[in-house]
Amino acid sequence: MKNWVLIDTSGWICFFARRGYEDMKKTISLLLDEDRVAIAGPILVELIQGARDIEEKRNIQDYAKGLHWLQMTDEHWYKSGELIFQLRRKGVTSSIIDVLIAVLAMDYQCTLLHKDSDFDHIARNSSLICFP
Numbered sequence: 001m002k003n004w005v006l007i008d009t010s011g012w013i014c015f016f017a018r019r020g021y022e023d024m025k026k027t028i029s030l031l032l033d034e035d036r037v038a039i040a041g042p043i044l045v046e047l048i049q050g051a052r053d054i055e056e057k058r059n060i061q062d063y064a065k066g067l068h069w070l071q072m073t074d075e076h077w078y079k080s081g082e083l084i085f086q087l088r089r090k091g092v093t094s095s096i097i098d099v100l101i102a103v104l105a106m107d108y109q110c111t112l113l114h115k116d117s118d119f120d121h122i123a124r125n126s127s128l129i130c131f132p
Helices: 009-016 022-033 041-049 054-065 074-089 096-107 117-124
Strands: 005-007 037-040 068-070 111-113
Touching: 005 009, 005 022, 005 096, 009 022, 009 041, 022 037, 022 111, 037 041, 041 054, 041 096, 074 096, 074 117, 096 111, 096 117
Parallel strands: 005 037, 005 111, 037 068
Antiparallel strands: none
């Protein structure tokens, strides 16, 4: 890996917001300029789900094509099951998709950029590294 950063859906929502989140927008723009941004299937699906119209959906799909793609394997599902099991035993409840995204970030040694406190809970109880 070349110090890639996996940007979660929550980060992209800030980036594409018409107003606000200037620090997040600046950070993501810099990462894009440096060709350090990664994406994965679950994030793309969440982004498309939130598209307002066909044009926005196409724009999201086109945008994603220029990013580093993290392939999901069967092993990621097993690791996600193990992590969510361990998290529950520690009293941490998280969505399956968030755990899968965290596992992908850890497995591909990416830092995760997000604006979702669930990832902070995962990071405190795993080897997930979140963008400062």
